[in-house]
Amino acid sequence: MTHSLQPSILLPILLPMFAGGLLVAAPARWGRAQRVLSTAAALLLLPVAACMVGVAATGAILVDHIGNWPAPFGIVLQLDRLGALMLLLTAVLGAAAVVAAGRGDARLGRHFHALFQFQLMGLNGAFLAGDLFNLFVFFEILLIASYALLLHGGGRARIGAGLHYVVLNLAGSAFFLIAIGVLYGLSGTLNMAHMGVRLAGLAPADVPLATAAGVMLMLVFALKAALFPMVFWLPKAYASAAGSAAALFAIMTKVGIYAILRCAALVFDAPDGMLGVFLHDWVWWLALATMAFGALGALAAPNLKSLTCYLVVASVGLLAASVSMQTAQSWAGALYYLLSTTLCTAALFLLADALEPAAPAAPAREPVAVVRGSRLAGLLFLVAAVAAIGLPPLSGFIGKVMVMRSASLPAAAVLWPCILLSSLALLIAVSRTGTRLLWRLPQDHDPERHRACQRIAPDGWKLGCCAFLLACSLALVVGARPLSQYLADTCAQLFDRGAYLRAVLPSGGG
Secondary structure, three states: OOOOHHHHHHHHHHHHHHHHHHHOOOOOHHHHHHHHHHHHHHHHHHHHHHHHHHHHHOOOOOEEEEOOOOOOOOOOEEEEEHHHHHHHHHHHHHHHHHHHHHOOHHHHHOOOOHHHHHHHHHHHHHEEEEEEHHHHHHHHHHHHHHHHHHHOOOOHHHHHHHHHHHHHHHHHHHHOOOOOOOOHHHHHEEEEHHHHHHHOOOOHHHHHHHHHHHHHHHHHHHHHHHHOOOOOOHHHHHHHOOOOHHHHOOHHHHHHHHHHHHHHOOOOOOOOOOOOHHHHHHHHHHHHHHHHHHHHHOOOOHHHHHHHHHHHHHHHHHHHHHHHHHOHHHHHHHHHHHHHHHHHHHHHHHHHHOOOOOOOOOOOOEEEEEOOOOOHHHHHHHHHHHHHHHOOOHHHHHHHHHHHOOOOHHHHHHHHHHHHHHHHHHHHHHHHHHHHHOOOOOOOOOOOOOEEEEEEEEOOOHHHHHHHHHHHHHHHHHHHHHHHHHHHHHHHHHHHHHHHHHHHOOOOOO
């Protein structure tokens, strides 16, 4: 079904773009006005994204030809079930994170709110991009904003972690461009649906080169997703970021998973296309290694924020394993688990920042400020931990069960023990961290100076935003049946390349 120009598709990009521009131009003394504008822009994305999910749920693929230039020559934005779902998830995270930033994180630097809006713009644009080059452009927008947000507030730890993050992602961006250039040279198009048709009709002599470019592209996405062995940048980078920025970063690795799904279906015709063997044989084992790495890292994590980083890594492994099975059922399980793990890890980042804030060094005779635990904080930690580990009856358990049920022999014989053993390791790690953080009596944090501990209350705004994200996670359980049907329809739509061709190309492809 071909649709005329739909300006509403541009709203998730235009809202944060104009808000970010206004915030950059606003004087530094307008701190309160900047917070109000940034919060309003982020909250406005919630109804916009919800309306887009309602439209996409009908099965329509909405297309916006920028400048009225038809595909494959012009820039195309497209909205389908998967894109709408990711827009809504981004809006939920953005609203919670910007409110949690409040007066604390935002005051660490001049342009926090502007950078925050530009990252939302990049994320939303990546989920709407209909061609590979504009996917690259929006990737770079969100990555540039994330570079600055990671360094926001300064400090040796953030600068060191940010350097590794920047260097690796710049290298990935270079390989991204090389892969796009090779695929464009072979197919003569950048539109994803159109490229898939052209690659399927390649001459046999060109197939090896196209396969190599496709593998390079997938490895770039694996780097963005933090798949083993390209995972070592993530724990230090996320652990050193401000809590509100880290909460938004929880969806960054999922952008890589999203890109693998999108390109595997539209460009490389999964599961029978040219990258079917690579996804099945190579990504599968790398995904299992990522799960193991995340579980072992969680056991060695010294604090809640570092533990949450390794929970993100372990979740990426499970998501990549689900994607590598290349069936509609496994992809539906992956999408459900993606929603669950993104919400609960973002909540844990906010909770970690509320309970373990990075306090400046105090003079020798001054007491050390230690955040005291509370019943609310303990309850939030319990709910988030149960969901993140994948224990019943919360959403993480449902997602893992959906993935495990989608696996058939012999894959199930490997996947099931890996999921169960990694979940056991995560349970031990989370239990130890929770005991130390919330139920053990406070210890002197500076025994050499024998300073007293001044116990202070946790940040109420961050606890409230954490509760909001966990309420959304609980909503996944309450609405599991209709959501599962939506996800099944989403995956069926992904595999229907003809529907994208009819929506994007005037002539239906060729």
